[in-house]
Amino acid sequence: MTVMGKATPDSAGASPGRDMKLQFDHDDRARALFVVALKKKTNFGVAKQLEQRFNQVIAPKLEKELSRPLSDTNRDDRKRAKTALENEHLYRVWGCLTFIGQDMMWDCVETILSHELPRLEANAGYYFDRNDKLGSLELNPGLPLPANIAKTEIHRQPGGFCFERHDRDILSGARYNGGGMMYTAGKGRTSIAGAGGGDFVIEKIRERFPGFTPKRILEIGCGTGRNTPSYKRLFPEAEVTAIDCAAGLLRFAFANAESEGTGIHFKQMDLTKLDFADDSFDLIVSHIVGHETTHKGLPLMIAESWRVLAPGGVMFHLDVPNQPTYMNLFNQVLNDWQVRYNGEPFWMGWADADVRGIMTKLGVPEDAMIAEALSPAAGGVSWFCHGGRKPLDTEKSDAGKRKAA
């Protein structure tokens, strides 16, 4: 499926009444509020109580046995803490409530979609078929799908990201956005690298590289494009391209971007084997993608981003700050639970990855390298950000020019 468009924002802007936002009726809202309240109680009430028990009883006992303090950066200590916590009644209660909360969240999303999907499908169909498109959608049904995404129900989303019933299906995208809204609210946040994520990235890039004005922007692993329109809004003159491997997410992303009056070029592609020539983009970004890759995929994702980045361009990836440097032992164990019970196979692989080492091998210059947790200037949630600026003298970054595959 390829739908192309060349219209300008003046000729085909946002279409009132044809938005791609989920609308909750009274009962949906009541159910969603319950799920969010349950998640908050679990994430803050139960987890806090458990943390107190860990700090006051479990950790001192382990430290006595070891005759030394526990260390957040010692993986054996993480295993010790995990074994001890798994024997705690409250840890099991926390695990059950987290699991049930996620089940209830997906049930709630399905109930909303039972009346919302027809409207969203009709709106998406309008954007697929209209002549005056702002951007384009290029799907590749022959793309070999990465097994870690296609064969796993990430976040336990029913059917997973690559779920597809027909060649205009948007259901996986609608599910992703519905689940994302409630999951985020359950963490006590209004945005998780969702709306505003692009603004955050640009704020950080402008702080480091004043005056940087990209003309060709690529977002990899864009999903339903929650952040993509921000880049077009912030750089209206730039051509914005966004890729993902999941067709259902991309269809939703395309329809949503068109509904917001932003022209973006969405393409179905594997981010570990980008189908772009070297030096194609001035800015390459991603939002919460690295932790959904694999031990093999993460270095390829970074290498491919660096390869297609033009000299003088900026690579900036944003992800969860769950590295031992930023997270205590107790929370590392709770995070480890996600690997086994919440469809997050690479969650701890990401936490332990040597992102700085991967970038150094590629030739990302140390003086323009980013690999740390950053917060918005106004305060709030921090993200682990990694990337760098490619030297104008491309000789220095030769390693990154070799195609990663």
Ligand SMILES: C[S@@+](CC[C@H](N)C(=O)[O-])C[C@H]1O[C@@H](n2cnc3c(N)ncnc32)[C@H](O)[C@@H]1O
């Ligand atoms: C957690 S989602 C984030 C989506 C979006 N960036 C956001 O902030 O909502 C991770 C995304 O990465 C995509 N992804 C993971 N591995 C990929 C690969 N090898 N090729 C293309 N997309 C991939 C998934 O399909 C998914 O849409």
